Amino acid sequence: MVVRVRAWHPAVPSLREVYHAGFDHAYPLHTHDDWAVMLVDDGEVVYGLDGGEHRATPAAVTLLPPAVPHDGRSAIEGRGYRKRVLYLERDWLSGSAQSLAVRRPTLHEDSSLVAARRVHAALQKPGDAMAAEHWLLVLRDHVLAHLGSPTPALRDAPLARRLRALIDDRLVEPLTIAAAADELRVHPSHLVRVFSQAYGIAPHRYLVARRVDLARRLLVGGHRPAAAAAMAGFHDQAHLTRHFRRILGVTPSAFTSG
Template sequence: MVDVIRAWHPAVPQVQEVLHARFDHHAYPAHTHDSWTVLLIDDGAVTYDLDRHDHLATPAAVTLLPPQVPHDGRSALPEQGFRKRVLYLDPGWLPPATINAVTDSPTLLGADALSTVTDIHAALADPADAFAAECGVLALREIANSRLVPATETAPDAPLARRLREMLDDRLLESFTIAEAAAELGAHRSHLVRVFTTTFGIAPHRYVIGRRVDRARRLLLTGRSPAEAAAESGFHDQAHLTRHFRSTLGTTPAIFSRR
């Protein structure tokens, strides 16, 4: 399912992870990240749904995916895969007020943005260039900020959805039911699930799985074994992690940690 994958955590402020990959057939299911995702397509093209709207990522521009907003992804070209480079940056890299604006317009156009991201990846290839990479991340932040207009949130039930999301984040490693969450939040179970799905474009259980896979991936990069990563990410066991990890990332935890 995957030809090439390489991931690492560089010693660069605000950079949580770097991922280089080539996929021939893998399609990402809907998932979220707790970080800003900066996507650079080197070959092919990717079509993706971000908050229930279709978009296209190509080598001509940089794509920004905001934290906590569901997205998926697949090759836009029949019988052809794609090659990509990804930066996962701290949630505070851009202000929270820009999340809605990026969700509406995730494509960051301009030769300056493209060259800045390319330079960041070049610097990340050598630990000696960590300072250059850090400066590039800050420069990219300024470019993005200069083109984003904060949008306002109008969904009437968004506060309830946010409270559930905070609960899921706080209790990510625990097992509890929607019934328990609804009782704690003073809402009906069906209404709570509906509000969350409507507000964030992803069902609560899919949100939790995505967050747990993210956590497991980071733990694997620190040297944890797949079994340890499963236990420390809220999965029932290694097989449970492997099933969802493969579905989300197109490879197994064991292969990912080796590469």
């Protein structure tokens, strides 16, 4: 198969690197400093992890813990594979998770696959870094549940209100869930859960909806789409158009001319 490799460092908290590869390569034993979350899009990969043999397929998410030796090769002779990997900082999961992941590196749950794929989908769209951050936190919760350490579903309406006020106050400023969590002195995963429970919408969706509403008012006031996008906190006009159409059913240009 044709060798295709792409790697980059996205501006998403906890996410150190994204790696896409399509080839037929046999990895010798090696280790990573980070957690690796792998999706196999085509073909299959067989790999050894701390003495045990496992298989990565398109029907599962594979979790490789830091500092644990592993190898990898195509499971189908004469056929390559395509994979996407998220490299996450070592403190993405606690130290105890490492030994648990060695024994249970494969997540077959559809919800885990959906979360991992949505991380990658958000990373392909300029301006949607908070969506990628959100789905990484969702994926983290799925991993913890898979490893036997589910997170409690605690309600905290006052905390949810504090996050909503923070988002409203900084509507057009760059904001990450990690920064908000640090300011509110809670874990980002907990912050996402309590906000979603309280308002029925994820923080990044709430932020985008508020920005779309602001852009709509700016358009009604006579601003052109490009100016409205910048003033409402969007990455660019294309970013505004994508979410404007999703929420309101029309493009900004059609909205102003209607």
